[in-house]
Amino acid sequence: MMGRPTVITGVGVAAPTGVGAEAHWANLLDSKSGITRISRFDASGYHVQLAGEVHDFDASDHIPRRLVAETDHMTHLAFAATQEALDGAQLNSAEHSDLELSVVTANSSAGAAFGQRELEKLYSEGPGAVGAYMSIAWFYAATTGQLSIRHGLRGPCGVIATEQAGGLDALGHSRRALDKGARAVVVGGSDAALTPYGVVAQYANGNLTSCTDPGRAYLPFDRAASGYVAGEGGAMVIVEDTASATGRGAPILGELAGYAATFDPHPRTGRPSTLRRAAQLALDDAQLGADQIDVVFADGYGTSAMDTVEVETIAALFGRRAVPVTVPKTATGRLYAGGAALDVVTALLCMRDGLIPPSINITDPAFDDQLDLVIGAPRDAPVRTALVLARGYGGFNSAVVLRRPDSLHQ
Amino acid sequence: MSTQFSLTDLKSIMRRCTGADDAQDLDGDILNVRFRDLGYDSLAVLEIASNIQRAYKIAFPDEAIEQILTPADVLSFTNIAQAA
Numbered sequence: 001m002m003g004r005p006t007v008i009t010g011v012g013v014a015a016p017t018g019v020g021a022e023a024h025w026a027n028l029l030d031s032k033s034g035i036t037r038i039s040r041f042d043a044s045g046y047h048v049q050l051a052g053e054v055h056d057f058d059a060s061d062h063i064p065r066r067l068v069a070e071t072d073h074m075t076h077l078a079f080a081a082t083q084e085a086l087d088g089a090q091l092n093s094a095e096h097s098d099l100e101l102s103v104v105t106a107n108s109s110a111g112a113a114f115g116q117r118e119l120e121k122l123y124s125e126g127p128g129a130v131g132a133y134m135s136i137a138w139f140y141a142a143t144t145g146q147l148s149i150r151h152g153l154r155g156p157c158g159v160i161a162t163e164q165a166g167g168l169d170a171l172g173h174s175r176r177a178l179d180k181g182a183r184a185v186v187v188g189g190s191d192a193a194l195t196p197y198g199v200v201a202q203y204a205n206g207n208l209t210s211c212t213d214p215g216r217a218y219l220p221f222d223r224a225a226s227g228y229v230a231g232e233g234g235a236m237v238i239v240e241d242t243a244s245a246t247g248r249g250a251p252i253l254g255e256l257a258g259y260a261a262t263f264d265p266h267p268r269t270g271r272p273s274t275l276r277r278a279a280q281l282a283l284d285d286a287q288l289g290a291d292q293i294d295v296v297f298a299d300g301y302g303t304s305a306m307d308t309v310e311v312e313t314i315a316a317l318f319g320r321r322a323v324p325v326t327v328p329k330t331a332t333g334r335l336y337a338g339g340a341a342l343d344v345v346t347a348l349l350c351m352r353d354g355l356i357p358p359s360i361n362i363t364d365p366a367f368d369d370q371l372d373l374v375i376g377a378p379r380d381a382p383v384r385t386a387l388v389l390a391r392g393y394g395g396f397n398s399a400v401v402l403r404r405p406d407s408l409h410q
Numbered sequence: 411m412s413t414q415f416s417l418t419d420l421k422s423i424m425r426r427c428t429g430a431d432d433a434q435d436l437d438g439d440i441l442n443v444r445f446r447d448l449g450y451d452s453l454a455v456l457e458i459a460s461n462i463q464r465a466y467k468i469a470f471p472d473e474a475i476e477q478i479l480t481p482a483d484v485l486s487f488t489n490i491a492q493a494a
Contacts, residue, residue: 066449128464131427132457 005242006175007405009250010089011345012081014190015233016052016332019080021088024342025349028357029378033331035214035229040194047203049212051194052231052333067150070133072111073232074192075143077338081236082147082186089238089250091184093151102155102182103147104173105236106166106189106337108392111138112198119197147186155182160189163392164299164334165261167234167341168400172259174239183244189337190234202230205393207303215361218334220300220327221307221373223366228302234338235345254348255403257385258286264395275299275397276313279389282399288385290318293401295356295381297343297388300327302334307366310389315370324381326374327359340390344400347386351404354382415466415488417441420458420481424450427461441482458484468492 011021016034018024027034034052043049059068059076062083068076086093093101115138121129136142141159148157156177160169167189174185193202202208209227211217218229239256246252260281262274283290296318299310314325328346329339350356356379365373388400421436440448445455455478462484463469468491478484 066454070453128460132453132460136453 004178006178006256007240007242007245008237008253008256008348009240009245010085010087010091010238011253011348012084012088012236013342013345014054014057014077014081015235015335015338015342016054016231019054019057020084021345021349025346028328028331028346029355031331031358031360031377033214033360034231035217035331035333037214038194038199041196043199046199047210048199048208048230049210050214050217050229052229052233052335053194054233063150070137071146072114072137072142072192074107074109074111074190075137075146077192077233078105078143078147078188078190078236079150081188081190081234082151085186085236085238086151091238091250093153096183098152098154100155100181100183101151101153101186102157102174102177102184103144103151103153103186104158104160104170104177105144105147105187106160106162106170106341107140107143107191108161108163108166108336109191109193109198109201110140111142112193113195114138116195116197143190151186153186156180160337162396162398163394164336164339165390165392165396165398166337167339167344168259168388168390168398169261170341171239171256171344171400172261172398175256175259178239178241183241185239186236187239188234188236188341191336191338192232193336194230194232199230207301207393209302218302218330219362220298220302220330220359221311221365221367221371222362223364225302225304225307225366229333231333231335233332233335233342235342237341237345252405254351254405256400257288257403258282258284258401259399260285261396261398264397273309273313273397275309275389275391276316278397279313279317279387279399282387282401286401286403288401293318293323293385293387294383295347295350295386296323296325297347297386298325298327299389299391300329300359301391306391311367311370320370321372324356324372324374324379326356328357330360330362340388340398343388343390344402347388347402351383351386351402354380356381356383415485415492417481417485420484423461423465424458427457442480444479462488466492
């Protein structure tokens with residue numbers, strides 16, 4: 001490990017598979033999908049009809065009503081996940097200097113619901129009708145800012161906008177915050193763009209599926225892959241310096257053993273993806289060989305071209321069918337900045353229980369000779385280490401290596 | 411516009427435009443309590459002022475927002491604007 005030893009001491013989830021990490025985990029193991037027809041608005045006239053929505057979520061169960069009115073849904077979801085993560089880490093922010101605590105969040109679509117509502121007021125009632133909180137609620141940095149205010153996190157903070165790689169890049173950035181003097185960092189990502197405006201904006205990359213069957217829509221590494229389903233939500237974790245965490249007797253869920261990010265060359269150059277280099281650099285950072293990795297949480301983009309690149313990367317790094325690979329995103333859709341953050345939480349739970357969650361709905365694997373894809377049911381396996389991969393539109397590649405706590409110092 | 415804008419009217423707007431507040435008690439005598447101490451930051455005051463101006467079709471002078479510290483200040487600016 002190039003920097004100081006870093007551990008994760010708390011996790012929180014607000015996702016289509018459940019609000020709360022244990023609810024999410026139980027649903028994943030039961031192959032329950034959070035992908036349904038869009039219920040927030042009448043999507044019948046839209047190219048996209050399905051999404052992973054967070055159901056049974058009332059923001060006022062988690063934060064004061066005043067704050068509900070002042071912030072977007074993406075921030076509500078992050079508030080809920082953050083409180084769960086702080087509670088799990090037994091970290092009471094009031095007991096520490098606020099300059100020793102930091103927050104880093106990733107975001108991709110900003111406050112789509114808040115923004116759309118205020119723009120509707122602008123067009124229908126005029127400029128005087130636009131609320132004052134429009135100025136801060138709908139931009140990328142809103143969640144970091146609001147978490148900082150609510151929990152007293154005034155150490156080195158940050159906001160990451162690297163599309164769907166953001167959840168991992170936020171983790172990488174949290175190590176910099178520790179290097180600058182923070183002792184604990186609230187870190188993760190959330191997105192919530194399931195509004196008419198938000199969904200139409202997502203069309204632009206051309207990679208969303210128009211399939212209307214929730215069980216057949218998002219099938220990464222399957223011959224029937226047709227693109228991805230978008231979802232909302234994400235996850236938050238607490239990252240701490242190992243000595244600081246053990247010093248205060250915090251629960252250690254896993255080590256953040258390695259991280260790296262690369263950026264792809266422009267497609268016009270004809271040069272290949274740099275995903276493999278990101279994965280290799282993360283392994284180097286963790287001082288682990290590929291043969292020491294017990295499971296890969298793949299990005300699983302869901303288009304034939306992107307899936308092919310990832311399969312080639314994994315096969316080149318590990319060998320053919322040499323490591324179990326899974327895509328729990330199949331149960332949630334792709335949560336943008338929240339997606340990889342959620343994968344990190346899922347990987348920690350996978351290591352804890354020795355169970356690899358299945359990639360759901362996949363019936364016709366397209367890369368069976370190269371990829372040992374976990375489908376159908378959870379797989380029992382001792383998991384000491386996990387590699388999490390994430391890619392964002394435009395060329396972002398990121399990789400994180402996690403290690404089980406009892407594997408530390410081996 | 412002959413009816414005076416009252417503290418009750420202001421409390422109603424405060425509750426409405428910032429969400430039904432479950433953290434702060436507006437029922438007591440808050441006339442001279444600073445908004446900051448009631449849990450309303452500068453953006454919340456801007457939101458309240460904006461709502462009053464729209465609801466009563468009046469305009470506060472530009473410097474009003476900076477000078478409003480308490481509910482009493484809001485009543486003062488509102489009544490001046492209504493009289494104008």
